Amino acid sequence: MSWLRSTAGEVLGLFVDDTGFALAILVWLAAAWLGLPWLHLPPAAPPAILFGGLALILADSAVRGAGR
Amino acid sequence: MANWTHAGPSILAAFLASLVEFVEAMTVVLAVGAVRGWRGALAGAGLGGAVLLALVLILGPALSGIPIGPLQLALGTLLLLFGMRWLRKAILRAAGIIPLHDEAAAYVREVATLRGSGRIAAGWDRVAIGAAFKITMVEGIEVVFIVIAVGSAGQGLLLPAGLGALAALAAVVLLGLALHRPVASIPENALKFAVGVLLCAFGTFWAGEGMGLAWPGGDWSVPGLIAGFLVVALLTVRACRARRAVAGGAA
Numbered sequence: 001m002s003w004l005r006s007t008a009g010e011v012l013g014l015f016v017d018d019t020g021f022a023l024a025i026l027v028w029l030a031a032a033w034l035g036l037p038w039l040h041l042p043p044a045a046p047p048a049i050l051f052g053g054l055a056l057i058l059a060d061s062a063v064r065g066a067g068r
Numbered sequence: 069m070a071n072w073t074h075a076g077p078s079i080l081a082a083f084l085a086s087l088v089e090f091v092e093a094m095t096v097v098l099a100v101g102a103v104r105g106w107r108g109a110l111a112g113a114g115l116g117g118a119v120l121l122a123l124v125l126i127l128g129p130a131l132s133g134i135p136i137g138p139l140q141l142a143l144g145t146l147l148l149l150f151g152m153r154w155l156r157k158a159i160l161r162a163a164g165i166i167p168l169h170d171e172a173a174a175y176v177r178e179v180a181t182l183r184g185s186g187r188i189a190a191g192w193d194r195v196a197i198g199a200a201f202k203i204t205m206v207e208g209i210e211v212v213f214i215v216i217a218v219g220s221a222g223q224g225l226l227l228p229a230g231l232g233a234l235a236a237l238a239a240v241v242l243l244g245l246a247l248h249r250p251v252a253s254i255p256e257n258a259l260k261f262a263v264g265v266l267l268c269a270f271g272t273f274w275a276g277e278g279m280g281l282a283w284p285g286g287d288w289s290v291p292g293l294i295a296g297f298l299v300v301a302l303l304t305v306r307a308c309r310a311r312r313a314v315a316g317g318a319a
Contacts, residue, residue: 047276050272055297
């Protein structure tokens with residue numbers, strides 16, 4: 001069973017090494033998926049908001065990492 | 069028929085990501101071959117390659133049975149988790165916050181470990197086969213994920229993405245045969261930076277498609293997203309350097 005746990009850990013590690021960073025991405029995607037259709041924005045706005053949030057999460061996490 | 073606004077970046081993403089991963093795998097396979105013999109090293113690497121190929125051939129077509137909307141959202145989410153993690157690390161490396169990966173040093177470490185792992189068995193050397201198999205699987209599974217994720221979210225992209233990965237494998241094998249030592253001179257972090265940007269752009273596009281968003285310009289949003297993530301990443305490198313300088317000055 002230990003090899004199975006180790007393989008599962010390796011696969012999970014492909015996607016998550018900083019839990020807070022991964023959670024922020026997931027929460028933003030869920031918020032965009034569930035929230036954007038309700039806002040009745042012009043068609044070009046939701047994709048820009050989706051990109052902007054992801055870019056902000058990336059930049060914030062990297063800059064925080066640089067300060068540690 | 070694959071659309072070239074997707075197929076071009078798909079091939080590029082699969083090629084560059086595979087190049088980085090195969091170079092890392094080749095370092096260990098070369099060390100195994102040099103210390104424990106080429107028979108076990110090549111057998112282990114070949115076995116790993118066959119398992120990875122089987123995974124692509126089984127999982128790729130299997131995903132085509134899933135409705136495209138949920139599939140794009142799921143693969144886009146996974147690509148974003150994978151690609152943003154990769155790009156964040158490349159940004160921190162480019163800013164000098166975490167050290168660059170050194171293939172020559174990795175080779176020396178691996179040789180030392182293998183020299184201390186017991187006598188070389190006559191016939192098939194289990195240590196050599198195991199070490200070469202493990203590194204091929206560990207590095208190759210990332211290639212499999214990228215090929216499947218990039219290739220399955222869009223119509224007809226699995227073959228171009230697979231060809232990109234195979235071209236990288238051929239390039240690395242040829243380099244290995246020519247050099248007989250680790251490929252230490254490729255700009256590995258620049259490649260990882262580029263792959264991270266491409267994966268983030270694809271992930272955002274597929275996730276948005278899966279959510280039912282209308283991308284301005286349709287497929288032409290992909291190059292726009294690539295440019296957007298590139299600009300954000302480059303600006304973040306500068307911000308990280310400035311943050312480190314401030315933190316260093318305060319300490």
